[in-house]
Amino acid sequence: KRRMAEPYKIKAVEPLTMLTYEERKEALKQAGFNTFLIDSADVYIDLLTDSGTSAMSDRQWGALMVGDEAYAGSKSWKKLEAAVREIYGYKYILPTHQGRGAENILSQLKIKPGDYVPGNMYFTTTRAHQELNGATFVDIIINEAHDSSIELPFKGNVDLQKLSNLIQNVGPERIPYVCVAITVNMAGGQPVSMQNLREVYELCHRYGIDVMFDATRCVENAYFIKEREAGYSNHKIKDILKEMLSYSDGCTMSGKKDCLVNIGGFLAMNDEDLYARSRELVVVYEGMPSYGGMSGRDMEAMAQGIYESIDDHYISHRIEQVRYLGQQLIDADVPIVRPVGGHAVYLDAKQFLPHLQQEEFPAQALAAALYLDSGVRAMERGIISAGRNKETGEHNKPRLELVRLTIPRRVYTNSHMDVVADSVISLFEKRNQISGLRMDYEPPTLRFFNARFSPL
Numbered sequence: 142k143r144r145m146a147e148p149y150k151i152k153a154v155e156p157l158t159m160l161t162y163e164e165r166k167e168a169l170k171q172a173g174f175n176t177f178l179i180d181s182a183d184v185y186i187d188l189l190t191d192s193g194t195s196a197m198s199d200r201q202w203g204a205l206m207v208g209d210e211a212y213a214g215s216k217s218w219k220k221l222e223a224a225v226r227e228i229y230g231y232k233y234i235l236p237t238h239q240g241r242g243a244e245n246i247l248s249q250l251k252i253k254p255g256d257y258v259p260g261n262m263y264f265t266t267t268r269a270h271q272e273l274n275g276a277t278f279v280d281i282i283i284n285e286a287h288d289s290s291i292e293l294p295f296k297g298n299v300d301l302q303k304l305s306n307l308i309q310n311v312g313p314e315r316i317p318y319v320c321v322a323i324t325v326n327m328a329g330g331q332p333v334s335m336q337n338l339r340e341v342y343e344l345c346h347r348y349g350i351d352v353m354f355d356a357t358r359c360v361e362n363a364y365f366i367k368e369r370e371a372g373y374s375n376h377k378i379k380d381i382l383k384e385m386l387s388y389s390d391g392c393t394m395s396g397k398k399d400c401l402v403n404i405g406g407f408l409a410m411n412d413e414d415l416y417a418r419s420r421e422l423v424v425v426y427e428g429m430p431s432y433g434g435m436s437g438r439d440m441e442a443m444a445q446g447i448y449e450s451i452d453d454h455y456i457s458h459r460i461e462q463v464r465y466l467g468q469q470l471i472d473a474d475v476p477i478v479r480p481v482g483g484h485a486v487y488l489d490a491k492q493f494l495p496h497l498q499q500e501e502f503p504a505q506a507l508a509a510a511l512y513l514d515s516g517v518r519a520m521e522r523g524i525i526s527a528g529r530n531k532e533t534g535e536h537n538k539p540r541l542e543l544v545r546l547t548i549p550r551r552v553y554t555n556s557h558m559d560v561v562a563d564s565v566i567s568l569f570e571k572r573n574q575i576s577g578l579r580m581d582y583e584p585p586t587l588r589f590f591n592a593r594f595s596p597l
């Protein structure tokens with residue numbers, strides 16, 4: 142099999158800064174050992190997130206010049222609406238500034254206090270909006286998703302028995318919708334199979350319950366179906382995506398991931414009444430239904446990004462690059478979430494640092510150690526991100542204590558992946574020198590963004 146290169150060449154570059162070890166040590170101290178608080182200028186390879194960090198194409202940059210900044214009825218909105226209709230297949234689209242803008246509106250429209258919203262593993266902003274509107278999130282992902290070492294092709298799948306039990310226990314009228322994330326971020330970027338999507342949709346519709354996708358990384362999910370599910374190997378990504386989304390009544394979308402833009406999102410739906418009500422709410426939170434918190438040029442860039450995101454060469458390279466990094470760590474016996482996810486390689490900090498208790502924040506400590514070692518910035522996705530139980534006030538203690546190495550789209554080359562792998566492997570070899578952290582400042586909500594730590 143011939144080796145493949147990036148399906149693009151570089152037209153503009155952003156010079157990177159390379160701090161010394163001492164400078165990184167000082168930067169980390171100033172940031173309270175929290176990678177969210179490190180200045181971008183002090184980061185060498187930024188793997189904090191794939192959200193809003195992708196590179197735009199020359200076609201997208203060119204589209205900015207024809208952005209229609211009309212307050213109402215923008216031509217750019219018409220283009221974005223047409224792109225979403227064509228590629229995602231939903232009838233009605235409401236623009237929002239980013240994913241949580243859509244989550245806010247959907248949750249306010251669909252949830253009443255005392256409701257239950259089942260989903261395949263939690264996500265921080267998604268659960269926050271559900272709880273803000275009085276719902277209880279119920280995890281209905283398959284058990285294997287909580288075990289980093291189990292290799293399954295579709296670890297993001299919904300456990301239909303858990304869903305069915307919840308429907309029996311609380312009744313369908315207490316379930317405003319089921320939220321299916323495709324792929325599942327907190328499980329390690331794990332996909333959901335087409336068969337599972339179909340079965341969830343059929344089960345829910347037997348009880349009149351809507352299915353709303355979190356479609357943030359749905360193109361990556363389509364690639365895994367093409368690669369791993371019988372009968373799809375010679376389907377085009379565009380067709381697999383359309384079939385996936387046909388098993389939902391709508392979706393929230395953060396355009397900052399698969400749509401290849403730095404800002405943008407939407408709420409899509411097939412129900413006209415929900416759309417009419419969402420148009421009233423969007424003016425309160427996002428702006429007119431014809432721009433939803435985006436400028437005309439942002440909408441042009443997102444429309445073009447949607448078409449580029451389903452290019453088979455693009456998505457194949459994107460997934461293979463993440464796998465290229467993951468495979469180097471697997472070959473060095475570094476514990477990571479298996480199989481390698483769509484947008485990130487997740488280090489299993491519990492297995493990486495077995496000498497640390499979870500209350501010593503292993504994932505936070507490992508992310509800090511990685512930055513100190515090489516200037517690579519990663520994100521804690523463990524006990525700190527999980528926050529505190531709203532009833533007991535105790536730390537939520539997730540089984541997965543992970544450090545996410547998140548790969549932006551079309552930004553880094555495989556040489557950067559090699560540098561990251563070398564740094565992680567070097568840390569692994571001296572892992573028993575990595576000490577735990579204490580939390581010196583704990584914000585009341587979504588604490589991981591601003592918490593501050595110091596070494597134990």
Ligand SMILES: CC1=C(O)/C(=C\N=C(/Cc2ccc(O)c(F)c2)C(=O)O)C(COP(=O)(O)O)=CN1
Pocket residue numbers: 189190191192239240241242264265266267322326355357394395396397406
């Ligand atoms: C599956 C899903 C997301 O991944 C997602 C965002 N993701 C981010 C940014 C982020 C969000 C919350 C954090 O605790 C976090 F530390 C990082 C990320 O890095 O992964 C949103 C929300 O979309 P918005 O960011 O466009 O509003 C909805 N659904």
